[in-house]
Amino acid sequence: MGLSPEIVEKIKNSFARQAMMATMQAAIASIGRGAVDLTSPLPDSCKQQHGFGHAALTFGLGDSAAGYAALTVMPPEAEVLTSEMKIHLLAPCAGDQIKARGRVIKPGKRLVIVQSDVFAITGDKETHIALMTGTMVPVLPK
Amino acid sequence: MGLSPEIVEKIKNSFARQAMMATMQAAIASIGRGAVDLTSPLPDSCKQQHGFGHAALTFGLGDSAAGYAALTVMPPEAEVLTSEMKIHLLAPCAGDQIKARGRVIKPGKRLVIVQSDVFAITGDKETHIALMTGTMVPVLPK
Protein backbone atom coordinates (compact mmCIF):
# COMPACT_ATOMS: atom_id res chain seq x y z
CA MET A 1 0.00 0.00 0.00
CA GLY A 2 1.37 3.39 -0.98
CA LEU A 3 1.83 6.39 1.24
CA SER A 4 -0.22 9.51 0.64
CA PRO A 5 1.68 12.67 -0.43
CA GLU A 6 0.01 14.45 2.51
CA ILE A 7 1.70 12.20 5.05
CA VAL A 8 5.06 12.54 3.33
CA GLU A 9 4.58 16.31 3.40
CA LYS A 10 3.53 16.21 7.06
CA ILE A 11 6.67 14.31 8.01
CA LYS A 12 8.94 16.66 6.02
CA ASN A 13 7.34 19.69 7.67
CA SER A 14 7.58 18.22 11.15
CA PHE A 15 11.21 17.23 10.57
CA ALA A 16 12.07 20.75 9.33
CA ARG A 17 10.69 22.25 12.55
CA GLN A 18 12.86 20.07 14.83
CA ALA A 19 15.83 22.20 15.88
CA MET A 20 17.51 19.12 17.38
CA MET A 21 17.50 17.46 13.94
CA ALA A 22 19.21 20.55 12.49
CA THR A 23 21.77 20.47 15.34
CA MET A 24 22.43 16.84 14.42
CA GLN A 25 22.64 17.89 10.71
CA ALA A 26 20.14 15.12 10.13
CA ALA A 27 18.42 14.47 6.80
CA ILE A 28 15.54 12.28 5.67
CA ALA A 29 16.90 9.47 3.50
CA SER A 30 13.59 7.74 2.73
CA ILE A 31 9.94 7.60 3.76
CA GLY A 32 7.83 4.51 3.19
CA ARG A 33 4.81 2.96 4.82
CA GLY A 34 5.95 1.95 8.31
CA ALA A 35 9.58 2.69 7.43
CA VAL A 36 11.59 5.91 7.66
CA ASP A 37 15.39 6.30 7.35
CA LEU A 38 17.33 9.28 8.66
CA THR A 39 21.03 10.11 8.36
CA SER A 40 23.53 12.33 10.16
CA PRO A 41 27.16 13.15 9.31
CA LEU A 42 28.25 13.01 12.98
CA PRO A 43 28.80 16.72 13.59
CA ASP A 44 31.51 17.67 16.13
CA SER A 45 28.89 19.36 18.30
CA CYS A 46 27.30 15.96 19.01
CA LYS A 47 30.39 14.05 20.12
CA GLN A 48 31.42 12.63 23.48
CA GLN A 49 34.75 12.74 25.31
CA HIS A 50 36.54 10.21 23.06
CA GLY A 51 35.55 11.79 19.77
CA PHE A 52 32.75 9.32 19.01
CA GLY A 53 29.15 10.33 18.43
CA HIS A 54 27.34 10.78 21.76
CA ALA A 55 24.70 8.21 22.75
CA ALA A 56 22.19 11.09 22.59
CA LEU A 57 22.95 11.48 18.86
CA THR A 58 22.38 7.78 18.18
CA PHE A 59 19.28 7.78 20.38
CA GLY A 60 17.86 10.98 18.89
CA LEU A 61 18.25 9.83 15.30
CA GLY A 62 16.85 6.37 16.04
CA ASP A 63 13.97 7.75 18.08
CA SER A 64 12.99 10.25 15.37
CA ALA A 65 13.21 7.63 12.60
CA ALA A 66 10.97 5.32 14.63
CA GLY A 67 8.54 8.12 15.46
CA TYR A 68 8.13 9.12 11.81
CA ALA A 69 7.76 5.47 10.81
CA ALA A 70 4.93 5.27 13.35
CA LEU A 71 3.38 8.46 11.97
CA THR A 72 2.94 6.79 8.57
CA VAL A 73 0.49 4.29 10.09
CA MET A 74 -1.48 6.85 12.11
CA PRO A 75 -4.44 8.98 11.02
CA PRO A 76 -3.39 12.02 8.91
CA GLU A 77 -4.25 14.48 11.69
CA ALA A 78 -2.22 12.70 14.39
CA GLU A 79 0.98 13.84 15.99
CA VAL A 80 3.32 11.29 17.55
CA LEU A 81 4.90 11.05 21.02
CA THR A 82 7.52 8.61 22.26
CA SER A 83 6.23 6.90 25.39
CA GLU A 84 9.25 4.70 26.05
CA MET A 85 12.33 3.50 24.21
CA LYS A 86 15.16 1.10 24.98
CA ILE A 87 18.50 1.34 23.26
CA HIS A 88 21.29 -1.23 23.13
CA LEU A 89 24.58 0.38 22.08
CA LEU A 90 26.46 -2.29 20.12
CA ALA A 91 29.53 -0.51 18.73
CA PRO A 92 31.16 2.93 18.78
CA CYS A 93 29.38 5.67 16.86
CA ALA A 94 32.15 6.46 14.37
CA GLY A 95 32.28 6.76 10.60
CA ASP A 96 31.39 9.04 7.70
CA GLN A 97 27.75 9.09 8.72
CA ILE A 98 25.16 7.22 10.73
CA LYS A 99 21.84 5.97 9.40
CA ALA A 100 18.80 5.13 11.52
CA ARG A 101 16.20 2.75 10.09
CA GLY A 102 12.89 3.11 11.91
CA ARG A 103 10.30 0.38 11.42
CA VAL A 104 6.79 -0.31 12.68
CA ILE A 105 6.66 -3.71 14.39
CA LYS A 106 2.98 -3.56 15.34
CA PRO A 107 0.56 -0.77 14.41
CA GLY A 108 -2.36 0.01 16.69
CA LYS A 109 -4.96 2.65 17.39
CA ARG A 110 -3.66 3.49 20.84
CA LEU A 111 -0.01 2.59 20.57
CA VAL A 112 2.45 1.64 17.85
CA ILE A 113 5.38 -0.66 18.65
CA VAL A 114 8.54 0.31 16.77
CA GLN A 115 12.11 -0.82 16.20
CA SER A 116 15.05 1.26 15.09
CA ASP A 117 18.41 0.00 13.95
CA VAL A 118 21.26 2.46 13.69
CA PHE A 119 24.28 1.88 11.48
CA ALA A 120 27.62 3.65 11.17
CA ILE A 121 28.68 3.88 7.54
CA THR A 122 32.25 4.31 6.29
CA GLY A 123 32.67 3.92 2.53
CA ASP A 124 30.55 0.87 1.70
CA LYS A 125 30.93 -0.69 5.14
CA GLU A 126 27.93 -0.65 7.49
CA THR A 127 28.31 -1.43 11.21
CA HIS A 128 25.25 -2.07 13.37
CA ILE A 129 25.77 0.33 16.28
CA ALA A 130 22.39 0.36 18.01
CA LEU A 131 19.21 -1.69 18.40
CA MET A 132 16.18 0.13 19.76
CA THR A 133 12.62 -0.92 20.53
CA GLY A 134 9.88 1.37 21.79
CA THR A 135 6.30 2.54 22.08
CA MET A 136 4.86 5.45 20.09
CA VAL A 137 1.54 7.10 20.96
CA PRO A 138 -0.71 9.00 18.54
CA VAL A 139 -1.87 12.41 19.74
CA LEU A 140 -5.08 13.54 18.09
CA PRO A 141 -6.43 17.11 18.03
CA LYS A 142 -9.25 17.55 20.53
CA MET B 1 32.23 6.97 52.26
CA GLY B 2 33.62 10.14 50.70
CA LEU B 3 34.64 10.58 47.12
CA SER B 4 38.30 11.13 46.24
CA PRO B 5 39.22 14.52 44.70
CA GLU B 6 40.84 12.58 41.83
CA ILE B 7 37.52 11.05 40.79
CA VAL B 8 35.73 14.40 41.03
CA GLU B 9 38.47 15.87 38.86
CA LYS B 10 38.25 12.97 36.40
CA ILE B 11 34.50 13.49 35.99
CA LYS B 12 34.88 17.26 35.52
CA ASN B 13 37.57 16.73 32.89
CA SER B 14 35.55 14.10 31.04
CA PHE B 15 32.44 16.29 31.13
CA ALA B 16 34.39 19.28 29.78
CA ARG B 17 35.52 17.21 26.78
CA GLN B 18 31.97 16.19 25.77
CA ALA B 19 30.92 18.51 22.96
CA MET B 20 27.36 17.21 23.21
CA MET B 21 27.15 18.44 26.81
CA ALA B 22 28.29 21.91 25.64
CA THR B 23 25.67 21.81 22.87
CA MET B 24 23.08 21.02 25.55
CA GLN B 25 24.56 23.86 27.70
CA ALA B 26 24.73 21.26 30.44
CA ALA B 27 26.43 21.83 33.79
CA ILE B 28 27.38 19.58 36.70
CA ALA B 29 25.14 20.38 39.68
CA SER B 30 26.63 17.89 42.14
CA ILE B 31 28.91 14.85 42.36
CA GLY B 32 28.60 12.36 45.21
CA ARG B 33 29.37 8.68 45.66
CA GLY B 34 27.00 6.87 43.30
CA ALA B 35 25.07 10.07 42.60
CA VAL B 36 25.62 12.77 39.96
CA ASP B 37 23.21 15.58 39.01
CA LEU B 38 23.39 17.50 35.72
CA THR B 39 21.33 20.46 34.53
CA SER B 40 20.49 22.07 31.18
CA PRO B 41 18.60 25.30 30.41
CA LEU B 42 16.78 23.75 27.42
CA PRO B 43 18.61 25.54 24.60
CA ASP B 44 16.63 26.22 21.43
CA SER B 45 19.05 24.07 19.42
CA CYS B 46 17.82 20.98 21.32
CA LYS B 47 14.08 21.40 20.80
CA GLN B 48 11.56 19.36 18.83
CA GLN B 49 8.74 20.45 16.53
CA HIS B 50 6.41 21.71 19.28
CA GLY B 51 8.98 23.81 21.11
CA PHE B 52 9.62 21.26 23.87
CA GLY B 53 13.02 19.79 24.62
CA HIS B 54 13.76 16.87 22.29
CA ALA B 55 13.77 13.35 23.75
CA ALA B 56 17.46 13.24 22.79
CA LEU B 57 18.12 16.12 25.22
CA THR B 58 16.34 14.35 28.07
CA PHE B 59 18.01 11.07 27.19
CA GLY B 60 21.47 12.60 26.80
CA LEU B 61 21.37 14.42 30.12
CA GLY B 62 19.96 11.40 31.96
CA ASP B 63 22.43 9.00 30.34
CA SER B 64 25.42 11.19 31.17
CA ALA B 65 24.28 11.71 34.78
CA ALA B 66 23.91 7.94 35.18
CA GLY B 67 27.25 7.27 33.49
CA TYR B 68 29.12 9.65 35.79
CA ALA B 69 27.30 8.24 38.83
CA ALA B 70 28.57 4.81 37.75
CA LEU B 71 32.10 6.19 37.30
CA THR B 72 32.21 7.11 41.00
CA VAL B 73 31.98 3.43 41.95
CA MET B 74 34.52 2.20 39.38
CA PRO B 75 38.33 1.97 39.72
CA PRO B 76 40.03 5.39 39.24
CA GLU B 77 41.56 4.38 35.90
CA ALA B 78 38.24 3.21 34.38
CA GLU B 79 36.24 4.86 31.63
CA VAL B 80 32.52 4.17 31.36
CA LEU B 81 30.33 3.02 28.46
CA THR B 82 26.55 2.79 28.28
CA SER B 83 25.59 -0.73 27.23
CA GLU B 84 21.82 -0.24 27.28
CA MET B 85 19.30 2.26 28.61
CA LYS B 86 15.51 2.44 28.70
CA ILE B 87 13.69 5.73 29.02
CA HIS B 88 10.05 6.35 29.93
CA LEU B 89 8.99 9.86 28.93
CA LEU B 90 6.41 10.94 31.54
CA ALA B 91 5.69 14.61 30.76
CA PRO B 92 6.71 17.30 28.25
CA CYS B 93 10.26 18.61 28.54
CA ALA B 94 9.39 22.27 29.25
CA GLY B 95 10.49 24.73 31.93
CA ASP B 96 13.34 26.99 32.99
CA GLN B 97 15.73 24.08 33.13
CA ILE B 98 15.88 20.30 33.37
CA LYS B 99 17.82 18.36 35.98
CA ALA B 100 18.94 14.74 35.66
CA ARG B 101 19.65 12.77 38.83
CA GLY B 102 21.81 9.73 38.07
CA ARG B 103 22.05 7.05 40.75
CA VAL B 104 23.82 3.70 41.08
CA ILE B 105 21.30 0.95 41.84
CA LYS B 106 23.80 -1.91 41.97
CA PRO B 107 27.56 -1.55 41.63
CA GLY B 108 29.60 -4.41 40.20
CA LYS B 109 32.99 -5.20 38.75
CA ARG B 110 31.71 -6.03 35.30
CA LEU B 111 28.56 -3.95 35.11
CA VAL B 112 26.87 -1.22 37.09
CA ILE B 113 23.07 -0.93 37.11
CA VAL B 114 21.89 2.68 37.16
CA GLN B 115 18.73 4.77 37.34
CA SER B 116 18.23 8.34 36.18
CA ASP B 117 15.28 10.56 36.95
CA VAL B 118 14.86 13.73 34.94
CA PHE B 119 12.88 16.70 36.21
CA ALA B 120 11.69 19.90 34.52
CA ILE B 121 12.03 22.84 36.89
CA THR B 122 10.06 26.08 36.68
CA GLY B 123 10.47 28.37 39.67
CA ASP B 124 10.28 26.03 42.65
CA LYS B 125 8.09 23.48 40.89
CA GLU B 126 9.66 20.18 39.81
CA THR B 127 7.92 17.85 37.35
CA HIS B 128 9.16 14.28 36.86
CA ILE B 129 9.59 14.06 33.07
CA ALA B 130 11.59 10.86 32.60
CA LEU B 131 12.49 7.60 34.35
CA MET B 132 15.49 5.73 33.00
CA THR B 133 17.19 2.46 33.96
CA GLY B 134 20.31 1.08 32.35
CA THR B 135 23.57 -0.83 32.34
CA MET B 136 27.00 0.84 32.49
CA VAL B 137 30.23 -1.01 31.72
CA PRO B 138 33.70 -0.09 33.01
CA VAL B 139 36.43 0.09 30.36
CA LEU B 140 39.90 -0.41 31.79
CA PRO B 141 43.17 0.50 30.06
CA LYS B 142 44.89 -2.57 28.64
Next chain:
Amino acid sequence: MGLSPEIVEKIKNSFARQAMMATMQAAIASIGRGAVDLTSPLPDSCKQQHGFGHAALTFGLGDSAAGYAALTVMPPEAEVLTSEMKIHLLAPCAGDQIKARGRVIKPGKRLVIVQSDVFAITGDKETHIALMTGTMVPVLPK
Protein backbone atom coordinates in the same frame (compact mmCIF):
# COMPACT_ATOMS: atom_id res chain seq x y z
CA MET C 1 -8.10 8.73 48.33
CA GLY C 2 -9.46 5.34 49.36
CA LEU C 3 -10.03 2.38 47.13
CA SER C 4 -13.56 1.12 46.47
CA PRO C 5 -14.44 -2.36 47.75
CA GLU C 6 -15.53 -3.19 44.18
CA ILE C 7 -12.03 -2.71 42.82
CA VAL C 8 -10.48 -4.73 45.65
CA GLU C 9 -13.00 -7.48 44.90
CA LYS C 10 -12.28 -7.27 41.17
CA ILE C 11 -8.55 -7.71 41.78
CA LYS C 12 -9.08 -10.65 44.15
CA ASN C 13 -11.35 -12.36 41.63
CA SER C 14 -8.96 -11.79 38.74
CA PHE C 15 -6.03 -13.04 40.82
CA ALA C 16 -7.94 -16.17 41.82
CA ARG C 17 -8.54 -16.99 38.14
CA GLN C 18 -4.84 -16.83 37.20
CA ALA C 19 -3.58 -20.41 37.12
CA MET C 20 0.00 -19.13 36.82
CA MET C 21 -0.36 -17.35 40.17
CA ALA C 22 -1.51 -20.62 41.75
CA THR C 23 1.45 -22.42 40.15
CA MET C 24 3.70 -19.79 41.73
CA GLN C 25 1.80 -20.26 45.05
CA ALA C 26 1.40 -16.50 44.98
CA ALA C 27 -0.75 -14.54 47.42
CA ILE C 28 -1.95 -10.95 47.62
CA ALA C 29 -0.19 -9.21 50.52
CA SER C 30 -1.84 -5.79 50.16
CA ILE C 31 -3.95 -3.69 47.79
CA GLY C 32 -3.87 0.11 47.92
CA ARG C 33 -4.47 2.90 45.47
CA GLY C 34 -1.71 2.58 42.88
CA ALA C 35 0.10 -0.02 44.98
CA VAL C 36 -0.25 -3.81 45.11
CA ASP C 37 2.09 -6.29 46.83
CA LEU C 38 2.24 -10.00 45.99
CA THR C 39 4.28 -12.77 47.62
CA SER C 40 5.45 -16.27 46.64
CA PRO C 41 7.24 -18.93 48.73
CA LEU C 42 9.52 -19.93 45.82
CA PRO C 43 7.98 -23.31 44.98
CA ASP C 44 10.33 -25.97 43.61
CA SER C 45 8.32 -26.09 40.36
CA CYS C 46 9.46 -22.53 39.55
CA LYS C 47 13.22 -22.96 39.99
CA GLN C 48 16.09 -22.87 37.52
CA GLN C 49 19.10 -25.13 37.15
CA HIS C 50 20.98 -23.86 40.23
CA GLY C 51 18.06 -24.11 42.64
CA PHE C 52 17.22 -20.39 42.57
CA GLY C 53 13.84 -19.02 41.56
CA HIS C 54 13.58 -18.79 37.76
CA ALA C 55 13.59 -15.32 36.17
CA ALA C 56 10.07 -16.14 34.96
CA LEU C 57 8.93 -16.40 38.60
CA THR C 58 10.41 -13.02 39.49
CA PHE C 59 9.06 -11.50 36.27
CA GLY C 60 5.61 -13.02 36.66
CA LEU C 61 5.16 -11.85 40.24
CA GLY C 62 6.48 -8.36 39.48
CA ASP C 63 4.41 -8.05 36.31
CA SER C 64 1.20 -9.13 38.07
CA ALA C 65 1.81 -6.78 41.02
CA ALA C 66 2.35 -3.90 38.60
CA GLY C 67 -0.69 -4.83 36.53
CA TYR C 68 -2.99 -4.91 39.55
CA ALA C 69 -1.52 -1.64 40.82
CA ALA C 70 -2.42 -0.16 37.43
CA LEU C 71 -5.92 -1.63 37.66
CA THR C 72 -6.59 0.42 40.80
CA VAL C 73 -6.28 3.66 38.81
CA MET C 74 -8.37 2.48 35.84
CA PRO C 75 -12.18 2.66 35.41
CA PRO C 76 -13.99 -0.12 37.34
CA GLU C 77 -15.00 -1.93 34.14
CA ALA C 78 -11.45 -2.04 32.71
CA GLU C 79 -9.21 -5.07 32.34
CA VAL C 80 -5.45 -4.58 32.15
CA LEU C 81 -2.83 -5.78 29.65
CA THR C 82 0.95 -5.53 29.85
CA SER C 83 2.26 -3.83 26.72
CA GLU C 84 5.95 -3.92 27.61
CA MET C 85 8.11 -4.51 30.65
CA LYS C 86 11.84 -4.35 31.36
CA ILE C 87 13.40 -6.26 34.21
CA HIS C 88 16.84 -5.82 35.76
CA LEU C 89 17.82 -8.89 37.78
CA LEU C 90 19.96 -7.58 40.66
CA ALA C 91 20.58 -10.60 42.90
CA PRO C 92 19.74 -14.33 43.01
CA CYS C 93 16.12 -15.24 43.70
CA ALA C 94 16.67 -17.16 46.96
CA GLY C 95 15.11 -16.96 50.41
CA ASP C 96 12.02 -17.90 52.39
CA GLN C 97 9.77 -15.94 50.05
CA ILE C 98 9.82 -13.19 47.44
CA LYS C 99 7.67 -10.09 47.53
CA ALA C 100 6.82 -7.90 44.53
CA ARG C 101 5.80 -4.29 45.13
CA GLY C 102 3.96 -2.90 42.12
CA ARG C 103 3.52 0.87 41.94
CA VAL C 104 1.91 3.31 39.50
CA ILE C 105 4.47 5.87 38.35
CA LYS C 106 2.14 7.78 36.05
CA PRO C 107 -1.57 7.08 35.57
CA GLY C 108 -3.21 7.88 32.25
CA LYS C 109 -6.33 7.19 30.25
CA ARG C 110 -4.57 5.31 27.50
CA LEU C 111 -1.54 3.92 29.28
CA VAL C 112 -0.30 3.60 32.84
CA ILE C 113 3.44 3.62 33.56
CA VAL C 114 4.40 1.26 36.38
CA GLN C 115 7.37 0.16 38.44
CA SER C 116 7.82 -3.10 40.32
CA ASP C 117 10.50 -3.89 42.85
CA VAL C 118 10.99 -7.50 43.86
CA PHE C 119 12.62 -8.51 47.14
CA ALA C 120 13.83 -11.84 48.49
CA ILE C 121 13.04 -12.17 52.17
CA THR C 122 14.82 -14.43 54.64
CA GLY C 123 13.90 -13.85 58.28
CA ASP C 124 13.85 -10.07 58.62
CA LYS C 125 16.38 -9.48 55.83
CA GLU C 126 15.13 -8.08 52.52
CA THR C 127 17.30 -8.19 49.40
CA HIS C 128 16.34 -6.17 46.32
CA ILE C 129 16.44 -8.79 43.55
CA ALA C 130 14.71 -7.05 40.64
CA LEU C 131 13.80 -3.60 39.32
CA MET C 132 11.10 -3.48 36.65
CA THR C 133 9.47 -0.64 34.69
CA GLY C 134 6.68 -1.04 32.19
CA THR C 135 3.57 0.06 30.36
CA MET C 136 0.07 -1.17 31.22
CA VAL C 137 -2.92 -0.66 28.92
CA PRO C 138 -6.59 -0.54 29.98
CA VAL C 139 -8.94 -2.74 27.97
CA LEU C 140 -12.55 -1.56 28.10
CA PRO C 141 -15.61 -3.65 27.18
CA LYS C 142 -16.94 -2.69 23.73
Next chain:
Amino acid sequence: MGLSPEIVEKIKNSFARQAMMATMQAAIASIGRGAVDLTSPLPDSCKQQHGFGHAALTFGLGDSAAGYAALTVMPPEAEVLTSEMKIHLLAPCAGDQIKARGRVIKPGKRLVIVQSDVFAITGDKETHIALMTGTMVPVLPK
Protein backbone atom coordinates in the same frame (compact mmCIF):
# COMPACT_ATOMS: atom_id res chain seq x y z
CA MET D 1 31.06 -22.63 12.30
CA GLY D 2 29.68 -25.75 13.93
CA LEU D 3 28.81 -26.23 17.54
CA SER D 4 30.74 -28.72 19.66
CA PRO D 5 28.82 -31.76 20.99
CA GLU D 6 29.99 -30.75 24.49
CA ILE D 7 28.11 -27.46 24.35
CA VAL D 8 24.97 -29.12 22.98
CA GLU D 9 25.22 -31.63 25.83
CA LYS D 10 25.78 -28.85 28.38
CA ILE D 11 22.64 -27.03 27.22
CA LYS D 12 20.53 -30.20 27.28
CA ASN D 13 21.73 -31.01 30.81
CA SER D 14 21.10 -27.48 32.05
CA PHE D 15 17.65 -27.41 30.46
CA ALA D 16 16.76 -30.77 32.07
CA ARG D 17 17.63 -29.37 35.52
CA GLN D 18 15.29 -26.36 35.18
CA ALA D 19 12.09 -27.22 37.05
CA MET D 20 10.41 -24.13 35.59
CA MET D 21 10.95 -25.48 32.06
CA ALA D 22 9.28 -28.76 33.11
CA THR D 23 6.39 -26.78 34.62
CA MET D 24 6.06 -24.99 31.28
CA GLN D 25 6.28 -28.41 29.52
CA ALA D 26 9.00 -26.80 27.43
CA ALA D 27 11.17 -28.66 24.96
CA ILE D 28 14.30 -27.83 22.98
CA ALA D 29 13.40 -27.54 19.29
CA SER D 30 16.88 -26.75 17.96
CA ILE D 31 20.37 -25.69 19.05
CA GLY D 32 22.70 -23.87 16.68
CA ARG D 33 25.58 -21.45 17.05
CA GLY D 34 24.05 -18.30 18.55
CA ALA D 35 20.51 -19.64 18.01
CA VAL D 36 18.30 -21.78 20.21
CA ASP D 37 14.58 -22.51 19.78
CA LEU D 38 12.30 -23.71 22.59
CA THR D 39 8.64 -24.70 22.47
CA SER D 40 5.79 -25.06 24.99
CA PRO D 41 2.25 -26.46 24.53
CA LEU D 42 0.71 -23.74 26.76
CA PRO D 43 -0.15 -25.87 29.80
CA ASP D 44 -3.20 -24.84 31.83
CA SER D 45 -1.00 -24.25 34.88
CA CYS D 46 0.69 -21.33 33.08
CA LYS D 47 -2.41 -19.40 32.04
CA GLN D 48 -3.80 -16.05 33.15
CA GLN D 49 -7.33 -14.99 34.01
CA HIS D 50 -8.65 -14.98 30.41
CA GLY D 51 -7.32 -18.39 29.48
CA PHE D 52 -4.31 -17.10 27.52
CA GLY D 53 -0.74 -18.00 28.36
CA HIS D 54 0.58 -15.79 31.17
CA ALA D 55 3.21 -13.17 30.33
CA ALA D 56 5.53 -15.11 32.65
CA LEU D 57 5.26 -18.11 30.32
CA THR D 58 6.13 -16.05 27.25
CA PHE D 59 8.90 -14.27 29.15
CA GLY D 60 10.32 -17.46 30.64
CA LEU D 61 10.47 -19.31 27.33
CA GLY D 62 11.98 -16.31 25.51
CA ASP D 63 14.48 -15.62 28.27
CA SER D 64 15.65 -19.24 28.39
CA ALA D 65 15.95 -19.46 24.59
CA ALA D 66 18.04 -16.28 24.58
CA GLY D 67 20.17 -17.47 27.50
CA TYR D 68 20.99 -20.78 25.82
CA ALA D 69 21.71 -18.98 22.54
CA ALA D 70 24.19 -16.83 24.48
CA LEU D 71 25.72 -19.94 26.07
CA THR D 72 26.70 -21.24 22.62
CA VAL D 73 29.08 -18.29 22.16
CA MET D 74 30.60 -18.44 25.64
CA PRO D 75 33.57 -20.55 26.85
CA PRO D 76 32.60 -24.21 27.51
CA GLU D 77 32.98 -23.83 31.29
CA ALA D 78 30.70 -20.75 31.52
CA GLU D 79 27.25 -20.56 33.02
CA VAL D 80 24.90 -17.78 31.90
CA LEU D 81 22.87 -15.21 33.86
CA THR D 82 20.24 -12.79 32.58
CA SER D 83 21.21 -9.28 33.62
CA GLU D 84 18.24 -7.48 32.05
CA MET D 85 15.52 -8.16 29.53
CA LYS D 86 12.76 -6.12 27.93
CA ILE D 87 9.67 -7.73 26.49
CA HIS D 88 7.07 -6.22 24.16
CA LEU D 89 3.87 -8.28 24.19
CA LEU D 90 2.42 -7.99 20.69
CA ALA D 91 -0.54 -10.38 20.61
CA PRO D 92 -2.36 -12.80 22.95
CA CYS D 93 -0.49 -15.97 23.89
CA ALA D 94 -2.96 -18.46 22.41
CA GLY D 95 -2.60 -21.43 20.07
CA ASP D 96 -1.47 -25.05 19.89
CA GLN D 97 2.00 -24.14 21.10
CA ILE D 98 4.40 -21.25 21.43
CA LYS D 99 7.94 -21.17 20.08
CA ALA D 100 10.72 -18.87 21.29
CA ARG D 101 13.62 -18.14 18.95
CA GLY D 102 16.62 -16.86 20.89
CA ARG D 103 19.42 -15.21 18.91
CA VAL D 104 22.76 -13.62 19.72
CA ILE D 105 22.87 -10.05 18.42
CA LYS D 106 26.36 -9.24 19.65
CA PRO D 107 28.72 -11.68 21.39
CA GLY D 108 31.28 -10.38 23.87
CA LYS D 109 33.60 -11.54 26.61
CA ARG D 110 31.79 -9.68 29.38
CA LEU D 111 28.27 -9.48 28.05
CA VAL D 112 26.26 -10.94 25.20
CA ILE D 113 23.38 -8.96 23.68
CA VAL D 114 20.45 -11.17 22.69
CA GLN D 115 17.06 -11.01 21.00
CA SER D 116 14.17 -13.41 21.38
CA ASP D 117 11.08 -13.57 19.25
CA VAL D 118 8.15 -15.60 20.49
CA PHE D 119 5.48 -17.00 18.17
CA ALA D 120 2.12 -18.62 18.81
CA ILE D 121 1.54 -21.49 16.39
CA THR D 122 -1.83 -22.90 15.39
CA GLY D 123 -1.73 -25.37 12.53
CA ASP D 124 0.66 -23.76 10.02
CA LYS D 125 -0.08 -20.21 11.13
CA GLU D 126 2.57 -18.36 13.16
CA THR D 127 1.73 -15.16 15.04
CA HIS D 128 4.51 -12.97 16.45
CA ILE D 129 3.46 -12.54 20.09
CA ALA D 130 6.57 -11.09 21.73
CA LEU D 131 9.79 -9.22 20.93
CA MET D 132 12.50 -9.31 23.57
CA THR D 133 16.00 -7.82 23.80
CA GLY D 134 18.39 -8.32 26.67
CA THR D 135 21.83 -8.70 28.20
CA MET D 136 23.35 -12.05 29.18
CA VAL D 137 26.43 -12.36 31.39
CA PRO D 138 28.86 -15.30 31.44
CA VAL D 139 29.67 -16.68 34.89
CA LEU D 140 32.99 -18.48 35.01
CA PRO D 141 34.13 -20.89 37.75
CA LYS D 142 36.61 -19.21 40.11
